[in-house]
Amino acid sequence: MHQTISRSFDTLDGVFDVAVIGGGITGVCVAREAASRGLRTILVERNDFGSGTSAATTKYIHGGIRYLEQFDVAVVRESLRERRILALGAPHLVEQTRFIMPGWRWSRPPTALIGAGVLAYHGLSFDRNIDTPDALRIPRPRWMSKSELLGAVPWLDPSGLQGGFAYHDTLNVHPERLLLDYAMSAAAAGAVLLNHVEALDFRLVSVADSLEVRGLRVRDRLSGHEHEIVSRVVVNAAGPWIDRALEPLGRSLGVGVDRSKGVHVLTRPLGGGRVRDAVFARARSGKHVIVSPWMGKSFIGPTDTPLAADERDPVVDPDDVELILSTVNSTMSDAEPPLTFDDVELTTVGVRPLIRRGNEDSTYSASRRHELYHHTDAGVLNLWSIGGGKWTTARATAEQMVDALLAHELKGSPTRAFASRRTAAYGAFAWAEDPRPFLTVATNELVAAGLPTRSAELVARLFGAAYTRIVDVVNANPALAEPVSEAGDVGAQVVVAVVDEAARTLSDIVDRRLVVGTIHAPSADTLTHVARIAGELLGWSPDQRLDEVRRELDRRQMLESHWRLRRSVNR
Ligand SMILES: Cc1cc2nc3c(=O)[nH]c(=O)nc-3n(C[C@H](O)[C@H](O)[C@H](O)COP(=O)(O)OP(=O)(O)OC[C@H]3O[C@@H](n4cnc5c(N)ncnc54)[C@H](O)[C@@H]3O)c2cc1C
Structure with a gap:
């Protein structure tokens, strides 16, 4: 098994069917899907593959139980369907984890409502175990008594604790490497993938009142050389920056992105390293964080703070760390020493790409759905942008994107049969096997x-x-x-x-x-x-x-x- 991403500029000649801007999980999945269906595909990423939002996640392939609070049932359902597909397709890097939602007497929502949410979440994953080997089957959620819960998670505050609901989701063990697996799958199918190459501008031809996109002008940021890429269609998968990638067109395309900063911290392991469960810790303040055991430490977050329109590459501020630590500390037992800044070994920061919803000043309740923008409606031909979405749903988004290309600009193109929903990622030992x-x-x-x-x-x-x-x-x-x-x-x-x-x-x-x-x-x-x-x-x-x-x-x-x-x- 030996595949390479060659980073070669010798293959830029001729006409590509699809050129993708952005090598996050969305762009990589589009490249995998398009190339696997027989389309000549190229992807450019201005930094490194997966170095943007895709490397800053909470590390879960999950339905997103808390989106039920916003009644975002469609996103939860799609994500749960994808959870199964990713778990069967990459079992070496997608691992079942037990989650615990503790309930205290003061909890808001109250404990009974949390339980109803857990059951609804479980119900929405009705297809979770279809064609799934025993080792990967997701069990039913269940109630844990206070003493059982404290046995499993001794760092939780026992006062007023009623118990907790245990349910299962899947951990994205190393999102950076799983993304590389999909990039390798794309390369194996013939896609050209170029990191450190920025899309500077579009190749354009004016036709009456419309602009026809005929590819991209790109710059290799390592050599400084510029290149032209000729393509029949361009897919803008620049994540939180899709609006910026469209700026060279010089006209408004009606793509609105709300950007939200999300921070995590990696600390000493809470509970002395014995805890195996992830905990959804919601404080009296109403703020919550997920505390995950990861690589022998505790990975805690995320925050969710709206980003100013002109802010480009946000960094972690002391306030972000303070917020995470004070939230988790307020859910901890007196026996567990409170976390301090000295316990923080590493931080991550990323920008969520969210579909714009108007003038609300909170991004916490924004939907994580994705949207495909066909810019023909705004007079720009052969160009699509992908807005919003989750790591978990990137495969589904890519599938829809390539279906749309084949229904429009690439209609009639010769294609191969490919079902990404039943195809293992590069690196998987086998589809749907206990690893x-x-x-x-x-x-x-x-x-x-x-x-x-x-x-x-x-x-x-x-x-x-x-x-x-x-x-x-x-x-x-x-x-x-x-x-x-x-x-x-x-x-x-x-x-x-x-x-x-x-x-x-x-x-x-x-x-x-x-x-x-x-x-x-x-x-x-x-x-x-x-x-x-x-x-x-x-x-x-x-x-x-x-x-x-x-x-x-x-x-x-x-x-x-x-x-x-x-x-x-x-x-
Ligand atoms: C804090 C946080 C926690 C999250 N947790 C989860 C989770 O647990 N599970 C989950 O499913 N989802 C999670 N998400 C959401 C998920 O991470 C994102 O939806 C997903 O990673 C977005 O991927 P993307 O490819 O669209 O964007 P990105 O990963 O940002 O990729 C876009 C890429 O485009 C590149 N680019 C931009 N402009 C250009 C240009 N002109 N030329 C070339 N390249 C360009 C950028 O460099 C970037 O690499 C989380 C998000 C955040 C912020």
């Missing part, structure tokens, strides 16, 4: 190849069936079985990141291909080690390696210093 026996075999083979057990388990989980590529790299150079990071990543992963997965910067490697950058700030030693392996493949001089390491350290230091300014937290 555990496969993971055991993969781990054993990686250990036999020379990886330490902890690294072997990590690589098996991250790569799934593509672990064989790591074995091949290590067999060619046994030194690459050595860990390069505190997290257990090994040198062979760096090689695969550069050679197969189009990583071009240190951040591409440590933040999205390896695990280390997603669990804490990598040390200078780790960055130097990674830069040495990557630099040999990318032709970096010793000075360039130093520059890359320094740039990555400075970037992280700058982001962290912004929120570490404040240190006190209310309980």
Whole structure:
């Protein structure tokens, strides 16, 4: 099993059927769907694949139980259908997790209503176990008594606690790598995928009062070179920035995006690391956070704050961290030391792309539905934009998008049969199979190849069936079985990141291909080690390696210093 994303500019000649702007999960799924159906497809991403909102999620493939409070039943139902499809199609990276909704005497909504919501959520997932092997079947929700709940989640405030509802959703174990799996699937189907390439403008021809889009003008941000891409249709999947991507057209297309900032923090594990359940912790203030056990720590968030119209790349502010910590602290037992800024090891921040709803100043209750905009209505031909959506529903959005292209601009194009709703992602061991026996075999083979057990388990989980590529790299150079990071990543992963997965910067490697950058700030030693392996493949001089390491350290230091300014937290 050996697929590559080649990042080659030699393949830009000729006419593409589809050009996609944006390599988040939406754009990548569109590229996978279009190429798999036989359309000549290209995607450009101005940073790295999955480096935008798609890397900043709460890490759940879920229906979104809280959207029931807004009666957004259609979004919940679609998401639950997709939850099953993603869980069956990528079981190595989509893992069942038990969620607990505690109820206190003071809870709003009251505990009985929370229970009704959990049951409704379960009812909406009526197809959850169709063609599902026993190991992946989602059980019925159930009530946990106070003592059972405190046994499972000892950090919860016991005073006034009535018990909790336990139900199951699925964890997106490593969203960055799952997105890469879909990118690999797209590349395997023939799509050209170019990271660090920005869409600058559209190739346009005026026809009467209309503008006809005939492709894109793009710039490779690594070399500075500009290129023309000729395509029959362009799909704008720029996530929260779809309106900005349309600006070069110089006319209003009626696409409204509400942007909302969402922050998470990664802290020491609450409950001393014994807790296996995710907890939906809703404080007396009405604010809630999800506390998830992840990689031996607690991943807590998100916030939801409207973004000013001119704000571009938001950073984590002390207020964001304060809000998360004070919310979770207020649901904690006195026996659990309150979380402080010193407990925060890492933060993530992303911008939600939300469909505009008018003048309301809260984005918390905004719908997570998606919308396909056909700009023909505004006099611009061969151009679509995708607004809103969730990570969970990106596959469905892509399917609808390609159906729409084939019903309009690409009508009559020769296509192949492809059913993404029944097709495993690249890296999956098999469709709808319990991954555990496969993971055991993969781990054993990686250990036999020379990886330490902890690294072997990590690589098996991250790569799934593509672990064989790591074995091949290590067999060619046994030194690459050595860990390069505190997290257990090994040198062979760096090689695969550069050679197969189009990583071009240190951040591409440590933040999205390896695990280390997603669990804490990598040390200078780790960055130097990674830069040495990557630099040999990318032709970096010793000075360039130093520059890359320094740039990555400075970037992280700058982001962290912004929120570490404040240190006190209310309980
Ligand atoms: C805090 C938070 C938590 C979330 N939690 C969940 C969750 O648990 N489960 C879930 O299902 N969903 C969740 N979501 C929603 C989900 O993350 C998003 O809906 C999804 O990632 C959006 O993907 P996207 O591809 O549309 O956007 P993005 O991932 O932002 O991708 C758009 C890409 O377009 C690129 N781009 C922009 N302009 C250009 C240009 N001119 N040229 C080239 N490229 C360009 C950007 O660089 C970016 O990479 C969460 C969102 C947030 C913010």
